[in-house]
Amino acid sequence: MIYHSDKIYLVVLTFNRINLLKECINSILSQSNLDFELVIADNASTDGTQAWLRSLQYGCNSCDLILRDFNIGASANLADVIRSKVPKGAWLSVICDDDTIEPNFVAEARKEILNNRNLEPTCICFSHREFQSIIHSEGVYHKNVKGIFYGKDIVDSFNKGDIRVAGISGFFFKSQGAGFKLLDYPRGFLADTYIVYTEGFRSCLISSDKCVYNRRAWDGQESFYSDENMFMLFKSFVMFQRDLESFIHQLPVEKRFDVKPPPLRSWFFIFWVPILTSGSFRLNDFLRYLSFARSQKSKSLHYVYMFIFLCLFASPISLNIRVALNLFRKRITHGRS
Missing domain, CATH: 3.90.550.10 (Spore Coat Polysaccharide Biosynthesis Protein SpsA; Chain A)
Structure with missing residues (x-):
């Protein structure tokens, strides 16, 4: 039935x-x-x-x-x-x-x-x-x-x-x-x-x-890893953390629990590996991420993560890191094809 x-x-x-x-x-x-x-x-x-x-x-x-x-x-x-x-x-x-x-x-x-x-x-x-x-x-x-x-x-x-x-x-x-x-x-x-x-x-x-x-x-400009989509995804992460905390707060006390943000490794692979392999990403783009996080008054660890990578982008080795990671990604892709 x-x-x-x-x-x-x-x-x-x-x-x-x-x-x-x-x-x-x-x-x-x-x-x-x-x-x-x-x-x-x-x-x-x-x-x-x-x-x-x-x-x-x-x-x-x-x-x-x-x-x-x-x-x-x-x-x-x-x-x-x-x-x-x-x-x-x-x-x-x-x-x-x-x-x-x-x-x-x-x-x-x-x-x-x-x-x-x-x-x-x-x-x-x-x-x-x-x-x-x-x-x-x-x-x-x-x-x-x-x-x-x-x-x-x-x-x-x-x-x-x-x-x-x-x-x-x-x-x-x-x-x-x-x-x-x-x-x-x-x-x-x-x-x-x-x-x-x-x-x-x-x-x-x-x-x-x-x-x-x-x-x-998606591929090309529609790609999940395009610069603009990465920024929109980041905005969604900040908003999501805020909305999830709000949802939990409205639950009965016996169903509530501490909402933990995704671990550092999740942020690195979701955002920073694609960003580091993109030669088009510049310091101004990075500051745009930081500005949005501050505007949302995020309570998670965005500031800690951003400070670490801000130092990295401000250093002269950042370009070499992006080039090396991009070559590594191409080798992996070529090996699979």
């Missing part, structure tokens, strides 16, 4: 990616378990996406379309879909329009929901693979540690890398219906982690080592 609380919704957000969107939708309609509702929200595309979606709807009874006349932004698009289309208590997964899912994506989610109903979980995270823009290899496998996590363990597991998500996609969470709020972080960076944290806190988080989601990596 399928209970109302076990109902699954797959939500696809799209804008001007018709060819990639077709691959995405094909993977969704090829599921071994078709017991789900599909909602596709187009954010005013101009590449023929809306016409194609209308033709698709004729042959897909479970497909619900939202075709917008003007672009309202990705965060607002998702929030509106959840409030208007996904009832409170139903399970929800967001699928990016440039990604694909494995045929057992819904089946594995259904299995976790039924097997753990007595725990009343509010979030389920799966492992995923990350591919380059043109899928031509095995991709990078991000495997989660299998288990059940509560409260503080969720944060610690994310900080250690035991649980990872494919951006805003590839995991399931319980819909809050009209009460859903999505924080408008730059480019949506860390909005996914905030959802996983807060939804997991409501009960518990199930982490699976099954790899059922395929994420397409």
Whole structure:
């Protein structure tokens, strides 16, 4: 028997990616378990996406379309879909329009929901693979540690890398219906982690080592490691730390715990390795990071980290370090190809 609380919704957000969107939708309609509702929200595309979606709807009874006349932004698009289309208590997964899912994506989610109903979980995270823009290899496998996590363990597991998500996609969470709020972080960076944290806190988080989601990596100016995206990601980290502390403070006293920022090694590999290998990063860019952290009155260790690397960038050896790291990265890349 399928209970109302076990109902699954797959939500696809799209804008001007018709060819990639077709691959995405094909993977969704090829599921071994078709017991789900599909909602596709187009954010005013101009590449023929809306016409194609209308033709698709004729042959897909479970497909619900939202075709917008003007672009309202990705965060607002998702929030509106959840409030208007996904009832409170139903399970929800967001699928990016440039990604694909494995045929057992819904089946594995259904299995976790039924097997753990007595725990009343509010979030389920799966492992995923990350591919380059043109899928031509095995991709990078991000495997989660299998288990059940509560409260503080969720944060610690994310900080250690035991649980990872494919951006805003590839995991399931319980819909809050009209009460859903999505924080408008730059480019949506860390909005996914905030959802996983807060939804997991409501009960518990199930982490699976099954790899059922395929994420397409950005390249060029869209790259995760482009200078501008790195700065926006940094802004999201500062805002995320502030918002998470605020969320914990609002919890009942018995559920509160000390929120620890990510360890130094996480900051180094997320920000400073890509920055050090970028010859375009200058002292003025670094001061921009510091200025934003100060403006947010961050209570975490941003100042300590920044002071260390400020000294490094102010020294004459910084250029040599960037050149050496860049050569090392190229050798590794060449060795893999």
